[in-house]
Amino acid sequence: MRVASGAGAARTGNLAGFAVCVALLGYALYSQHALGLEPCPLCILQRIAVLFTGILFLGAALHRAGRAGAIAWGSLIAVVAAIGAAIAARHVWITAQPPGTVAECGASLDYMLDVLPLREVLAKVLTGSGECGKVDWRFLGLSMPAWVLAWLLALGAWGLFVNLRRR
Secondary structure, three states: OOOOOHHHHHHHHHHHHHHHHHHHHHHHHHHHHOOOOOOOHHHHHHHHHHHHHHHHHHHHHHOOOOHHHHHHHHHHHHHHHHHHHHHHHHHHHHHOOOOOOOOOOOOOHHHHHHHOOHHHHHHHHHHOOHHHHOOOOEEOOEEHHHHHHHHHHHHHHHHHHHHHOOO
């Protein structure tokens, strides 16, 4: 059996990363619409991070990048995944707080985006609120934000691996 090498392996690896992002977003939409789990503002930011990570994987797969381009794609994927992982880590921290220590639910994300500057919206969302501290779903003992954290860390590492290895 022959293992793909060079640009073909990077393209396949980037397409695999894209497919994982699509699957994660698909499950997020399934959990929202079929299971009735409404996303909190931090969940929405995590979805955006997974979306952008997937777009970058797709861009890396479609672009016939040389060495410098592959380094750029891998680095961008890792940075975006790390930002999403930081948001997910904050969410995991909020869910670990004792009941009553997280502020009560605030205004909806749509309303805040309409009336506040983006910088203030991000500051308020990252502070977290009661809706972000509630855990409605677990798999193998981990909450959804914990799984997103693990997947984003893995995707960031995968993006670096497939794009930075020797061609």
